[in-house]
Amino acid sequence: MxxxxxxxxxxxxxxxxxxxxxxxxxxxxxxxxxxxxxxxxxxxxxxxxxxxxxxxxxxxxxxxxxxxxxxxxxxxxxxxxxxxxxxxxxxxxxxxxxxxxxxxxxxxxxxxxxxxxxxxxxxxxxxxxxxxxxxxxxxxxxxxxxxxxxxxxDLKSQWGNIGSGYPSDPDTIAFLKRYIEERGEPPSIARMSWKTISNMMAKKNQKKLFEF
Missing domain, CATH: 3.30.420.10 (Ribonuclease H-like superfamily/Ribonuclease H)
Structure with missing residues (x-):
């Protein structure tokens, strides 16, 4: 076998x-x-x-x-x-x-x-x-x-157009940027330990600092 x-x-x-x-x-x-x-x-x-x-x-x-x-x-x-x-x-x-x-x-x-x-x-x-x-x-x-x-x-039916889920996919990146911008945090279906997420969150936090 x-x-x-x-x-x-x-x-x-x-x-x-x-x-x-x-x-x-x-x-x-x-x-x-x-x-x-x-x-x-x-x-x-x-x-x-x-x-x-x-x-x-x-x-x-x-x-x-x-x-x-x-x-x-x-x-x-x-x-x-x-x-x-x-x-x-x-x-x-x-x-x-x-x-x-x-x-x-x-x-x-x-x-x-x-x-x-x-x-x-x-x-x-x-x-x-x-x-x-x-x-x-x-x-x-x-x-x-x-x-x-x-x-x-199945995830798309719940979350909308998330693309393929890969960082190289423009639809995936657009979804993440929009979600983080609106909610202030990544979606629960994201791998929080990925650099893609940490980089986006760092940019989000930096933007908030400049707003003050």
Whole structure:
């Protein structure tokens, strides 16, 4: 038994990070399905693949809210948070070998970090761009991406146009600036420990000083 693990939303300033995991017998059954890295697929194709994956394979998701990420960052690095979450997904699937997208510049170190969070002896194949190299990780990236995209759409129904949640998205930045200007604080769906937020709050406070 093998599994693939990947995440979506690691760098987002708004909303959750989602880890997706998919398990199967061997790599070949994922290769023949034609799964590809979720970033290379259209939203419609991702949704089609997602329905196929959840219908035919064992899957799992681990969701970390913005507040949970902020709390964990007080005691560990973001890479450790992702590794711990990858380990949780691996534990749910209990494979013999897990293929993971390495979130550390050192692939071997990242595998060791994940192993430190596991209770069972599971082989970890940690590679950069694993979602391109292994179809099982591509499948996991699709599960993570589609799950997070659906959660972002739910947040939009509550909060309005928040964009994708990433700091590089003009809609996300516009939403944050407007919200902080009107309310004087970030929205509860924001990752307060992100520099994007601390910089905006610093500018807001500086502006208030000049008003006196």
């Amino acid at each position: 093998i599994c693939g693990i990947d995440e979506a939303g690691k760098g987002s300033v708004l909303g959750p990070m989602v880890i997706g995991g998919v398990a199967g017998k061997d790599l070949s059954e994922f290769v023949k399905k034609g799964f590809a890295d979720s970033k290379t697929l259209s939203p419609r194709r991702r949704e089609q693949f997602y329905e196929e994956i959840v219908a035919e394979f064992k899957t799992t998701t681990v969701v970390l809210s913005a507040a949970m990420i902020d709390e964990l960052r007080s005691s560990m690095t973001m890479n450790e948070i992702v590794a711990r979450s990858h380990a949780r997904a691996i534990t749910d699937l209990m494979p013999d070998t897990a293929y993971v997208d390495a979130c550390d510049v050192n692939e071997v170190r990242y595998a060791e970090t994940i192993s430190g969070f596991l209770k069972n002896d599971i082989a970890i194949v940690s590679k950069h761009k694993a979602d391109d190299l292994y179809a099982v990780v591509s499948a996991a990236s699709i599960v993570a991406k589609v799950t997070r995209d659906r959660m972002i759409e």
